[in-house]
Amino acid sequence: MQAIKDIFRIGKGPSSSHTIAPKRAVELFIKYNGPCKHYDVELYGSLALTGKGHKTDEIIKEILGDKVEVHFIYDLDKETRNIMIIKGYDDEDREMVWRVESLGGGAIKVDGIDIGDEKEIYPLDHICDIKAYLCDEGIDILSYILRYEPDIIDHLMSCIDVMCASVTRGLSKEGLLNKRLNVYRSAHYLKKEGDMKGDIDLKRLAYAYAASEENADGGTVCTAPTLGSCGVVASFVYSSLYDEGYTKKEVAEALAVGGLFADVIKKNASISGATGGCQAEIGTACALAASAIAYLAHEDIEIIEYAAEVGIEHHLGLTCDPVFGYVIIPCIERNAVAILRAYDAVKLATNISKYHNHSVSFDMVVNSMNYTGKKISPELRETGLGGLALEFKEED
Numbered sequence: 444m445q446a447i448k449d450i451f452r453i454g455k456g457p458s459s460s461h462t463i464a465p466k467r468a469v470e471l472f473i474k475y476n477g478p479c480k481h482y483d484v485e486l487y488g489s490l491a492l493t494g495k496g497h498k499t500d501e502i503i504k505e506i507l508g509d510k511v512e513v514h515f516i517y518d519l520d521k522e523t524r525n526i527m528i529i530k531g532y533d534d535e536d537r538e539m540v541w542r543v544e545s546l547g548g549g550a551i552k553v554d555g556i557d558i559g560d561e562k563e564i565y566p567l568d569h570i571c572d573i574k575a576y577l578c579d580e581g582i583d584i585l586s587y588i589l590r591y592e593p594d595i596i597d598h599l600m601s602c603i604d605v606m607c608a609s610v611t612r613g614l615s616k617e618g619l620l621n622k623r624l625n626v627y628r629s630a631h632y633l634k635k636e637g638d639m640k641g642d643i644d645l646k647r648l649a650y651a652y653a654a655s656e657e658n659a660d661g662g663t664v665c666t667a668p669t670l671g672s673c674g675v676v677a678s679f680v681y682s683s684l685y686d687e688g689y690t691k692k693e694v695a696e697a698l699a700v701g702g703l704f705a706d707v708i709k710k711n712a713s714i715s716g717a718t719g720g721c722q723a724e725i726g727t728a729c730a731l732a733a734s735a736i737a738y739l740a741h742e743d744i745e746i747i748e749y750a751a752e753v754g755i756e757h758h759l760g761l762t763c764d765p766v767f768g769y770v771i772i773p774c775i776e777r778n779a780v781a782i783l784r785a786y787d788a789v790k791l792a793t794n795i796s797k798y799h800n801h802s803v804s805f806d807m808v809v810n811s812m813n814y815t816g817k818k819i820s821p822e823l824r825e826t827g828l829g830g831l832a833l834e835f836k837e838e839d
């Protein structure tokens with residue numbers, strides 16, 4: 444299993460696979476090949492189909508300026524994966540070509556070059572094996588993580604700063620978010636209602652909206668496990684610090700535990716909407732948040748696992764159908780619903796466990812998620828060609 448650190452990447456919205464990954468790809472291309480006088484970048488799969496709404500061309504031009512032409516190759520039949528072909532031409536017009544796959548959460552794979560994104564550092568890939576190891580070694584789950592990633596807490600402390608800043612910015616803004624969709628920012632109003640009524644759920648909805656609205660607007664946010672789903676965990680972090688009074692270190696440790704569960708999903712299923720539908724993004728974010736909430740409440744490993752399992756199980760089959768390719772409808776509202784679902788998952792797991800064991804393990808539900816993701820048709824995997832996206836028509 445790969446580093447938990449890579450579940451949490453900092454970057455500009457609105458989509459880790461469509462903004463962080465292409466940015467990293469072109470930056471690495473320059474690093475390996477040197478600067479070129481001209482570039483052509485071809486985008487395939489969902490990178491082409493939702494690339495405009497996801498600002499993929501904008502982020503590439505931010506790096507390469509007017510030296511680049513970005514081509515959207517719309518051919519769902521031929522290529523359903525998120526592929527970029529980067530071509531660079533030097534002063535003698537010699538061509539250098541990279542074929543890059545965006546894997547989800549900002550990770551990339553470059554054909555023929557090991558850039559380290561697929562490096563495995565954890566020896567165990569399933570929660571059942573990790574639990575057996577904890578038992579044999581007599582250690583807790585955080586100690587297990589620190590054995591393999593001793594610097595993870597420092598990294599997560601920086602991520603917490605970015606998450607909180609995104610929530611704070613989002614709460615302070617009002618007005619139009621997207622003209623074409625006629626969507627206005629809502630975080631500010633939800634927070635006002637939450638404060639007025641003393642309603643923690645409304646406040647958590649507001650925090651999820653705030654980070655997600657910032658993401659949709661191209662602001663700097665943190666993946667958990669993706670940018671499209673960044674509002675779920677940002678809400679948990681902000682609420683834990685400012686409503687519940689936990690310390691930053693305590694929250695960082697809880698994030699490490701939640702990150703382990705997300706990492707198991709990344710290894711055995713997917714965290715990419717283009718590969719597994721929205722269950723892979725929002726479902727994983729919900730499981731990450733649920734396990735972190737349970738850890739923070741000092742629940743044992745069985746309850747933590749149960750909460751994470753509930754977080755995924757009730758997102759199984761969730762499709763990815765962003766309207767006009769923007770990470771706005773249904774994404775922002777979906778982040779808000781998922782954070783409340785994460786708290787409910789912990790409540791359910793804590794109370795039912797007093798009476799009997801749960802029947803579905805986390806590993807079982809991850810296998811099921813992988814199976815289900817493969818059955819979801821390409822139209823419903825971040826292409827903007829199916830589902831809710833079909834209900835919206837351009838207005839004159």
Ligand code: SF4
Pocket residue numbers: 671672715716720721722724725762763764765770771773774777825
């Ligand atoms: S529908 Fe879900 S997976 Fe698709 S872009 Fe929105 S948040 Fe990401």
